[in-house]
Amino acid sequence: MSVLRRFLAALAIATVPGAHAVAADLMPAPYIGGAPEVVPVEIGSGWYIRGDVGYAVKTNSPDFSYRTYDSGTDTYSSVGYDPSSSIDANFSYGAGIGYHFNQFFRMDATIERTNGKFGGTSSSTAPCSFTGEAGTGCDTQDSASFAGWSALVNAYVEPGTFMGFTPYVGAGAGMTRLNWGDLTSAQYCTDGGNTCAAPGYVGTVTHGGQGDWRFTWAVMAGLAYDLTPHLQLDLGYRYRHIAGGAMYGWDSSSALAGATGVQASDKGLSTHEVRVGLRYSIW
Numbered sequence: 001m002s003v004l005r006r007f008l009a010a011l012a013i014a015t016v017p018g019a020h021a022v023a024a025d026l027m028p029a030p031y032i033g034g035a036p037e038v039v040p041v042e043i044g045s046g047w048y049i050r051g052d053v054g055y056a057v058k059t060n061s062p063d064f065s066y067r068t069y070d071s072g073t074d075t076y077s078s079v080g081y082d083p084s085s086s087i088d089a090n091f092s093y094g095a096g097i098g099y100h101f102n103q104f105f106r107m108d109a110t111i112e113r114t115n116g117k118f119g120g121t122s123s124s125t126a127p128c129s130f131t132g133e134a135g136t137g138c139d140t141q142d143s144a145s146f147a148g149w150s151a152l153v154n155a156y157v158e159p160g161t162f163m164g165f166t167p168y169v170g171a172g173a174g175m176t177r178l179n180w181g182d183l184t185s186a187q188y189c190t191d192g193g194n195t196c197a198a199p200g201y202v203g204t205v206t207h208g209g210q211g212d213w214r215f216t217w218a219v220m221a222g223l224a225y226d227l228t229p230h231l232q233l234d235l236g237y238r239y240r241h242i243a244g245g246a247m248y249g250w251d252s253s254s255a256l257a258g259a260t261g262v263q264a265s266d267k268g269l270s271t272h273e274v275r276v277g278l279r280y281s282i283w
Contacts, residue, residue: 052277066264085120130203135194180209210246
């Protein structure tokens with residue numbers, strides 16, 4: 001009889017719906033979690049390359065002067081160029097690589113080429129070297145060109161992107177290797193106490209150009225526009241200052257007479273530039 005009762009009780013449990021739920025609650029099925037999701041890591045995220053072209057709309061430079069040498073007294077004196085003398089930089093172009101640390105700050109390193117020219121006039125009461133006519137004066141018209149390579153490290157702050165436009169301000173510092181080409185000095189005899197035997201142009205003297213490394217710094221501001229998710233058009237302004245240095249040496253006759261050192265040094269140049277370029281993000 002006891003066996004029959006046990007069988008009926010087991011049958012009742014099997015046929016009652018709630019009994020399965022209770023049993024399931026008491027003995028949950030074991031769960032084995034799946035493998036962790038693999039998240040790909042972006043290689044190079046934040047890096048970008050850039051290329052730029054600039055034009056110097058204005059170039060500032062302190063007044064120029066050069067030295068003269070008197071072999072008879074072994075002394076030097078300084079002669080200033082006329083106020084109309086000027087130095088002008090024109091186009092520059094370069095490339096660089098940079099990194100976005102976050103959406104507000106980035107840095108890059110750039111290398112660029114720049115060039116320009118100098119033109120100056122001066123007057124002296126001493127005779128031109130080609131004539132030696134006592135009592136006459138000499139006017140000179142000098143011209144030379146220069147070229148340089150600049151390496152700068154720059155930092156920028158960007159407040160954010162608005163409808164595809166990203167404004168920025170920045171500053172940079174580095175060095176420039178500035179090389180002056182030979183300076184040509186055309187001489188013109190002018191009447192002084194005596195009259196020039198051959199008025200006007202009498203000859204040209206060549207002075208060897210000099211080159212040296214110069215500290216350079218810059219500040220800039222601009223606006224970038226997203227052409228694509230990875231490509232930006234950059235339009236900006238830059239003020240750049242290149243420190244002064246050696247400009248040209250002595251002509252051959254002055255050097256043979258005993259003149260030493262550099263005859264002229266420029267006092268540096270500052271440019272106001274409009275620049276346009278492209279930046280491509282490497283993802």
